[in-house]
Amino acid sequence: MPAxxxxxxxxxxALMEQFDTDSECRAILENLRWPDGVKCPRCESEKVYRAxxxxxxxxxxxxxxxxxxxxxxxxxxxxxxxxxxVAVYLMTESRKGISANQMKRTLGVSYKTAWYLCHRIxxxxxxxxxxxxxxxxxxxxxxxxxxxxxxxxxxxxxxTMVVGAVQRGGNIRLRVAENNTAKILHGFINETVHDDxxxxxxxxxxxxxxxxxxxxxHETVHHKAEEWVRxxxxxxxxxxxxxxxxxxxxxxxxxxxAKHLDAYLDEMSFRFNNRHNEYxxxxxxxxxxxxxxxxxxxxxxxxx
Ligand SMILES: [Zn+2]
Numbered sequence: 001m002p003a004x005x006x007x008x009x010x011x012x013x014a015l016m017e018q019f020d021t022d023s024e025c026r027a028i029l030e031n032l033r034w035p036d037g038v039k040c041p042r043c044e045s046e047k048v049y050r051a052x053x054x055x056x057x058x059x060x061x062x063x064x065x066x067x068x069x070x071x072x073x074x075x076x077x078x079x080x081x082x083x084x085x086v087a088v089y090l091m092t093e094s095r096k097g098i099s100a101n102q103m104k105r106t107l108g109v110s111y112k113t114a115w116y117l118c119h120r121i122x123x124x125x126x127x128x129x130x131x132x133x134x135x136x137x138x139x140x141x142x143x144x145x146x147x148x149x150x151x152x153x154x155x156x157x158x159x160t161m162v163v164g165a166v167q168r169g170g171n172i173r174l175r176v177a178e179n180n181t182a183k184i185l186h187g188f189i190n191e192t193v194h195d196d197x198x199x200x201x202x203x204x205x206x207x208x209x210x211x212x213x214x215x216x217x218h219e220t221v222h223h224k225a226e227e228w229v230r231x232x233x234x235x236x237x238x239x240x241x242x243x244x245x246x247x248x249x250x251x252x253x254x255x256x257x258a259k260h261l262d263a264y265l266d267e268m269s270f271r272f273n274n275r276h277n278e279y280x281x282x283x284x285x286x287x288x289x290x291x292x293x294x295x296x297x298x299x300x301x302x303x304x
Contacts, residue, residue, distance in 0.1 A: 015089050016082070025081035026055070029068045032282070033289045040064055041071045072289050073120050083107050084117070088288065091121045092280045097249035097267060122263050124287040125270040132194035133167035138201045138238040139189055139208070140164060141180055144250060144261065160261055162245070165192045166238045171273040174241075174265040176258045182207040201233050241272070 019025050030038065038048050038057055045061030056067050069075045074084060087107060090098050098106075104114035143159035163177040163185065173192040177184050185207045193200060199217040202208040204224060212218035219233040228234060250264045274280045 012086070012089060012093075015085065019085045020082050022081050025085055026068050029074070029081075029285070029289055032286050033068055033072075041066055068289075073124075074288070077113075077116075079109065079113060079117070083109065084288075085285075087117045088121055088284050089281055091118070091125065091267075092271065092284050095271070096244070096247055097264065097271075099249045119263070121284065121288070122267045124284055126263075126266045127270050127273065130171070130173060130192075130269075130273075132197075133165055133171060133173065133192055134194045134197050135170065136168045136199045136201065136232075137193050137197050138166045138168070138235045139185070139193075140202065140235050140238040140242070141177065141185070141205075142242045142245070144245070160258060162261070162265065163188050164238050164241055165189065166241055168237060172238075172241055172269050174245075174269050176262050176265065180205065180207055182209070186211060201235055203235060244268075244272075 019028070037046060039046055040048055040057075040059035040061055042064040043059060043062040045059050047060035048057045049060065050056070051058045051065065056065055058065055074081065077084070087103060090103065090106065098118070100111060100115040100118050103109075103118055104111050107114065107117075109117075141161055141163045144162055145159055161177045161180060162174060163180075164172060164174045165188070166172045175188060175192075177188065185205075189200065189211055193216075195213075195216070197216050199219060200208075200211055201219050201221070202211075204220045204222045208218065208220065210218075219230075221227050221230060221233055221235060229236070245265075245268060248264075248268060250261065250268070271280075274283075277283065
């Protein structure tokens with residue numbers, strides 16, 4: 001029987017019907033991991049035998065006994081695969097992201113497990129080699145978190161600065177930034193925006209000055225002078241990303257370490273950049289099945 005394919009635009013009921021047993025989940029994972037037939041993860045031999053239906057394989061080449069989960073992040077968890085699938089679904093389909101607490105309640109697992117799941121899936125959703133932005137690119141910065149009592153809106157000392165670039169009709173790139181000096185902002189733009197981009201649109205902030213070159217225009221709107229749009233020069237696209245960011249899970253945190261905020265920004269960018277990808281659920285499963293195992297202890301150590 002051929003494995004069921006995860007559908008695009010699947011709703012959660014369909015997902016739970018299609019992948020509500022361990023063997024249904026295993027079948028699809030096998031299909032994604034070994035599209036050309038099962039191979040031994042240790043010696044690459046294709047002479048492998050099913051030791052018992054759907055679960056274990058025996059390698060005739062090296063004697064290794066393995067399952068579709070061996071060597072993947074699914075291996076070390078005792079979480080049933082259908083719960084993994086629901087967790088991936090929630091992370092990829094929820095536009096504003098999902099907190100570990102929501103995950104805990106939805107899956108009926110411990111907070112620790114939910115937290116681990118969110119981190120693992122978020123790591124898999126990270127785009128390791130994003131393409132540079134081209135065409136018309138809007139760049140802006142904003143501040144996240146750290147509500148300080150009795151301080152005005154302009155107070156930013158306990159907030160974290162995020163800088164973003166959006167290609168009109170294309171992808172976004174977001175990052176935590178130390179400050180809004182020319183050095184930091186130019187560095188971010190040089191890394192995320194292609195040298196041949198047509199134009200960069202920003203506000204009048206001085207640190208953006210000099211970002212243009214022979215084939216890339218730099219246009220600014222003067223927000224302080226109440227100028228928001230001049231012809232097609234505006235930063236409304238990147239500002240709509242900021243409002244999405246602030247309405248997201250991230251927006252509800254008062255304090256978030258730069259490291260964790262960066263991970264959220266990656267997750268949000270990935271979801272945004274894949275907004276037309278009908279196969280996001282499948283693609284994320286594929287990344288998870290190919291991902292190296294990162295033990296919980298290591299994750300804790302790295303997040304300190
Ligand atoms: Zn082998």
